[in-house]
Amino acid sequence: MTNEQFPQERTSGLQVFPSPADGACVSENPPALIWLPLPSDTNDTILYRCTVMDAAGTVVYSAEVCGNTAVPDRILPEGEYVWDVEAVESGVKRGKQRFAVTDRAIPFVRPTVDEVLAGLPDCRPRHLFTKEEIPSIRNAHPEEIGTLRRNIAQAYLDGLPERPHFHTDPDALPYREYFGRFRDFCDRNLVACALGYHLLDDEQAGKFAKTLFLHLCDWNPNGPCSLCGQWGDEVGLSMARCLPAVFDLLYPLLNAKERRYAAETVAMYAEQCERRLSSLNYSHNPGSSHAGRLPAYLGEAALSLWGCGVVPEEILRRWLGKALNIYNGVFPYFGGADGSWAEGTFYSTSYTKWYLPFFAAVARFSGKNYLERPFYRNFARYLLHFALPQYEIHPFGDGYWCTPDSPEWPGFFAQNPFRVYAQVSGLPEAMAYDRRLAAPELFKLHLLDVFLPGFPMSDNCTEPIADAEVFPDSGYVSLHSDHTSPDDLHLMARASRFGPGSHRHPDNGGFALFHGGTALLTPSGYFGRQYGSAHHMRWLNTTKAHNAVLIDGIGQDWTNFRHTGEILSCTIDGNGCRTAVLDLTESYPMLNRWIRTFRMTDGNTVFVEDVIEADHPVTVMYCLHTLSEPAAWEDGFRLERNGCTMTVKPGEEQYVRRTITDKYDVDLNEGEPEEYHVTMPQQYHVYFETEKKEKHELRMKINVTKDPTFPSGSRVNG
Numbered sequence: 085m086t087n088e089q090f091p092q093e094r095t096s097g098l099q100v101f102p103s104p105a106d107g108a109c110v111s112e113n114p115p116a117l118i119w120l121p122l123p124s125d126t127n128d129t130i131l132y133r134c135t136v137m138d139a140a141g142t143v144v145y146s147a148e149v150c151g152n153t154a155v156p157d158r159i160l161p162e163g164e165y166v167w168d169v170e171a172v173e174s175g176v177k178r179g180k181q182r183f184a185v186t187d188r189a190i191p192f193v194r195p196t197v198d199e200v201l202a203g204l205p206d207c208r209p210r211h212l213f214t215k216e217e218i219p220s221i222r223n224a225h226p227e228e229i230g231t232l233r234r235n236i237a238q239a240y241l242d243g244l245p246e247r248p249h250f251h252t253d254p255d256a257l258p259y260r261e262y263f264g265r266f267r268d269f270c271d272r273n274l275v276a277c278a279l280g281y282h283l284l285d286d287e288q289a290g291k292f293a294k295t296l297f298l299h300l301c302d303w304n305p306n307g308p309c310s311l312c313g314q315w316g317d318e319v320g321l322s323m324a325r326c327l328p329a330v331f332d333l334l335y336p337l338l339n340a341k342e343r344r345y346a347a348e349t350v351a352m353y354a355e356q357c358e359r360r361l362s363s364l365n366y367s368h369n370p371g372s373s374h375a376g377r378l379p380a381y382l383g384e385a386a387l388s389l390w391g392c393g394v395v396p397e398e399i400l401r402r403w404l405g406k407a408l409n410i411y412n413g414v415f416p417y418f419g420g421a422d423g424s425w426a427e428g429t430f431y432s433t434s435y436t437k438w439y440l441p442f443f444a445a446v447a448r449f450s451g452k453n454y455l456e457r458p459f460y461r462n463f464a465r466y467l468l469h470f471a472l473p474q475y476e477i478h479p480f481g482d483g484y485w486c487t488p489d490s491p492e493w494p495g496f497f498a499q500n501p502f503r504v505y506a507q508v509s510g511l512p513e514a515m516a517y518d519r520r521l522a523a524p525e526l527f528k529l530h531l532l533d534v535f536l537p538g539f540p541m542s543d544n545c546t547e548p549i550a551d552a553e554v555f556p557d558s559g560y561v562s563l564h565s566d567h568t569s570p571d572d573l574h575l576m577a578r579a580s581r582f583g584p585g586s587h588r589h590p591d592n593g594g595f596a597l598f599h600g601g602t603a604l605l606t607p608s609g610y611f612g613r614q615y616g617s618a619h620h621m622r623w624l625n626t627t628k629a630h631n632a633v634l635i636d637g638i639g640q641d642w643t644n645f646r647h648t649g650e651i652l653s654c655t656i657d658g659n660g661c662r663t664a665v666l667d668l669t670e671s672y673p674m675l676n677r678w679i680r681t682f683r684m685t686d687g688n689t690v691f692v693e694d695v696i697e698a699d700h701p702v703t704v705m706y707c708l709h710t711l712s713e714p715a716a717w718e719d720g721f722r723l724e725r726n727g728c729t730m731t732v733k734p735g736e737e738q739y740v741r742r743t744i745t746d747k748y749d750v751d752l753n754e755g756e757p758e759e760y761h762v763t764m765p766q767q768y769h770v771y772f773e774t775e776k777k778e779k780h781e782l783r784m785k786i787n788v789t790k791d792p793t794f795p796s797g798s799r800v801n802g
Contacts, residue, residue, distance in 0.1 A: 090169070090178035091120045097585045097645030098364075098371035100152065100414055104167075104183035111421035111458040113189035114145075114156035116413040119169045119178060121152045121368055128152075128365065131172040139164045148172060151367055153413035155194050160185050190461070194412040195452040197405045203449030204390060208335035209282060211328070211388055211445055217537050218283060227523035228534055229283065235527055236280045236289050239273035244299050251308040251315045258760075260614045263318035264493070267529060270300065270322040272495075275531040278333040283535060294337045297330055301349040311356040312363075317374060324353040324381040328388035329441055329532055347394040354385035354395075354403055367410060370417035373427065373435075373586045379415065380439035383407030387445055407442065416459055418582070420557020423462025426582040428481020429470045433498035436463060440504055440533040453539050455508045461546055464502060464509035468549055469562040470576065471501050473521060474601040476711070480560075480578050480594065482587040482615070482624070484607055485764070488528070492611075492762075495528025504533060510544030552662040554654035558582060559592075561654055563662040565687035570796035573687050573788055574598040577680075579649030579666040583640075584625070590640030591630035592649035593668040593680050597690065599788050600796055602726040605631055608709035608767045610752060618755040623748050627707070632668075633678070633696070634705040640671045647671040652679075661685050674698060688789060694782040701776035706739070706784070708732065708770045714744055720784075721770050727794025732770075735783035739772040 094101070103118050104110050117134055124130070134154035136145040144165070145156040162185050169178040207214055213221060222229060245266060249256035257265070274296050281290030300323065303309050311320035327350050338346060357378040364372050366379070386403040389395050418426040418435070425432030447453040454460065471478055477485050478497070486492060488499040499521060506518035527534060551564040559580025565573040577595040584590040589607070597605040609624030611617060623629050627639025640647045652665040662684040669677050677697040684690050696704055712725040720733040721744060746768050753761040774780055790796075 088122055088124060088171075088174065088176055090171075090176060091123060092178075094120065094645075096369065096371075097583060098369035100368065100370060100417070101581070104181070106181040107183070109184045109186055110189050113185050113191050114158065114160050114193070115183065115185075115189075117154045117156075117167055117169075118414055119152050122171055122176065125152075125368075126365060127362075128367070133170045133172050134167065135170070136160075136165055136167045151409070153367060153409065155412050157193065159191050159193065162186055190456060190458055192456045193452070195408060195446055195450040195454075197401055197408060199450040199452065200387075200404060200408070200446055201390070201401075201449075203451070204387065205449075206391070209333050211332040211384065212279075212441055212532065212535065213282075213537055215282070221535050221537060222283060224538075225522075225535060231523045231525070231527055232276060232280055232283065232534075234525065235272065235276035235531070236284075236286065236292075238526060239277050239289075239292060239296075242269060242273055244296060245269040247303055248308040248315075248319060259316050259318075263316070263322070266319055267322055267495075269296070270326050271529050272527065272531065274300070274330055275326055276527065278330045279531065279535060281337070282333060290334065290337055293330065294334050297327075297334055297346065298342065300327070301346055305349060305352040305356070311353065311378075312360055320353065320356065321374065321377065324357055324385075325377070325438065326532070327353060328381065328384040332388045343392065344394060347389055347392045350385050350389060351395050354382055354389070357382040357385070358403060358406065361406065361410075367414055370410075370414045371586065373431070376415070376417065376435060377438035379407045379410040380442040383411075383442045384445070387442075387449075408446075411439070411443075411454055418558070419459045419463070421458035421462065422555045422557045423459055423464070423466040424470075424555035424558035424560050425463075425466065426558040426580060427587045428484060429478035430483030430486055430497050431481060431587050432463075432466070433471060433501035434496050434530070436501070436505070437498055437530045437533055440536065444533075444536040444539065447539050448537065451540070453541065455504070455539050456542060460505065461508055461544070464505040464511055464514035465546060465549065465553075466555060466560075467501050467505065468511065468513055468517075468567075469553060469555075470560065472601065473517070475598060476601060476603040477596075477606055479576055479596040479607055480591060481589060482611065482620075485610060488524075495530065498530050499524050499528060500530075503530075504536070504539065508539065508541060508544075509546045511546055511549065513549060550656075552654050552656045552664070554651050554664070556651055559649060559651060561651055561664040561666070561682070563654075563664060563682060563684045565662075565684060569600075569687075571600050571687070571790055572598075573684065573690070575682055575684060575690055577664060577666060577682060579651050579668060579680075581648050581650070583645035583647045583671075584642045585645050589625055589630060590627045590642045590647060590671070591632055592640060592647065592671045593666060593678065594627075594630035594632045595682065595692070596631065597730075597786065597788075599728045599730075599790060602728050603711050604723070604725060604728060604730045604788065605732075605786070606709055606711055606767075607631070608769060609748065610762075610764050612752050612754075613756050613760045613762055619748065619750050619752045623750040626749075628705075628749065629707075629709070631708050633694070633707065635672055635674050635696075635698070635702050637703075637705065638674065674702065688787055690786040690788075692784040692786065694780065696780040696782070698778055701778050702780075703776050704774045704780050704782065706734075706772040706774075706782065708772075710768045710770070711765065713746070713766075713768055714770055716742070716744060727791040729789050729791075731787045733785045733787075734772055735785075738774060738780075738782055740775050741771075741773040743769075743771045743773075745769050745771075
């Protein structure tokens with residue numbers, strides 16, 4: 085025996101959230117059982133025994149695993165259960181916790197390595213589709229086929245990319261600009277031409293894809309194109325993402341020497357994926373944003389390379405097993421059963437795309453579809469509240485200002501985030517958006533999920549969209565006056581168990597307000613030239629840049645993952661008043677209490693009410709931000725935008741000072757060379773300041789009216 089004890093609280097924002105939480109009613113059956121490992125277990129070297137007992141005390145599941153996840157291999161009968169985890173050698177136990185299984189839990193027994201490999205066909209292509217599936221894919225995607233032809237034409241115009249020199253030549257295209265352009269050649273052109281070879285029977289596209297593919301294989305994977313090197317990982321991420329599928333697609337065009345050479349290149353990137361996941365101990369620490377896409381790439385490499393004779397089968401089985409273990413258990417870390425994504429809308433639309441080719445292959449080969457799991461079923465529901473294409477911006481988190489056509493990050497806000505997920509959800513509105521967004525002029529980034537065969541789904545169980553919805557797993561509230569109307573008044577707010585960090589801002593309690601997609605109250609700030617600029621870190625990543633509060637000039641700490649929030653309630657009463665109540669106390673150590681309440685009383689009016697208490701007198705700065713210039717109006721302000729007029733009026737005698745400005749505290753281009761200065765749309769800032777008091781009861785009335793002669797927003801309904 086040792087004195088070492090199981091941790092009961094997370095010590096890092098990268099760590100897993102243990103689940104099921106004590107007393108939880110699980111959303112899927114069987115549930116993934118996830119725990120915080122012993123502090124000394126940094127490399128999955130400790131053997132754990134995970135045990136599940138029913139209400140009578142009978143053991144219904146027991147497994148010994150190295151790691152921090154165990155998933156029963158069978159459906160559990162409805163009822164109450166107790167589970168515990170024990171370190172086998174030391175005998176240290178975490179302690180018993182309870183969970184319940186009801187008929188609302190979605191049944192999904194996870195796929196195994198043997199099941200996936202047993203269904204792997206002996207043909208090429210096989211990863212995205214087989215030859216037999218191509219006619220049905222063509223028939224299902226006539227408009228997308230037209231876009232694919234335009235993509236291929238663009239690839240010919242672009243030619244071959246130049247090797248990166250940003251690591252050695254100060255006059256070369258810098259890293260930020262280089263990898264943005266590289267995605268055009270790799271993620272877009274290479275994939276488009278490889279797809280066109282099969283889907284269009286286009287021999288020219290196939291030959292060009294082969295030339296480009298081997299050209300990229302010639303680049304040293306351990307140099308600036310590495311996933312694990314010292315010059316940034318974005319080029320390597322594109323290689324790891326695209327090369328396995330392209331290798332499978334171009335297999336018939338490669339001779340024996342070329343196949344081996346290409347397979348060895350794919351294997352090198354797979355080894356880097358595994359190395360990076362291992363160095364992070366990803367199953368313990370899945371909060372690393374970039375690493376969240378690597379399990380899929382590792383699994384795809386294993387399937388694409390199977391049978392090539394380049395990598396031993398035991399290694400391929402290990403790669404595939406690691407990928408399946410992550411998707412069977414801790415993934416998606418940033419999402420929960422409600423379908424929301426903690427890193428915000430911008431990142432959600434891409435990070436829910438990367439793994440779809442792997443999921444499709446697993447579903448086709450094993451008959452088990454990961455999209456049956458609750459998060460994936462409900463993701464389109466989150467999109468319908470937070471990712472509608474007609475909205476000017478999409479709070480929250482980094483990239484909230486970007487759209488699919490943004491030249492800053494083209495296509496990273498997915499051109500069609502509803503693809504695949506609309507059909508999974510069965511929601512008519514989601515399917516309408518999927519049809520509307522299916523065939524842009526060019527596919528910019530996400531081509532690998534466009535022409536996948538259908539996913540086998542059981543009966544859908546997603547409930548219809550409501551005007552007041554809460555997403556507690558990631559911490560979002562959505563209040564609509566009428567979500568089916570083009571003149572919908574829509575308030576979004578954040579109060580999340582995911583504190584700030586990575587792409588998440590210190591903005592618990594922050595909110596945004598829209599009318600028909602027109603942004604009236606918004607977050608403020610940008611990346612600047614790139615992630616990590618002075619403006620990004622010292623403005624965008626501060627509470628002052630968001631519609632929240634400062635206490636004596638101090639906001640939430642971007643470096644403290646414990647600065648969290650909680651959604652207490654979200655309701656619609658008998659009079660149609662939509663109300664959400666948030667507790668933001670944990671984000672402000674200097675406060676005893678901060679409760680923020682939103683009340684949407686009709687299609688024109690929102691009240692924001694705050695109760696802020698401290699054990700000593702404090703000053704509150706109430707921050708609001710807009711995209712159109714506000715004008716002083718009574719004690720508040722007024723603005724006009726896209727035919728909307730918004731007035732914001734504070735409670736009488738609550739504030740002693742009001743400031744309206746168009747200046748950031750840190751300029752957008754501060755610290756950047758003049759040749760890399762960026763120009764972004766102007767933003768405006770309004771600050772209200774109180775006198776010092778121990779208790780503040782604040783009230784803000786927001787009224788929105790629409791010029792009836794101005795065109796309404798473009799809402800798509802099913």
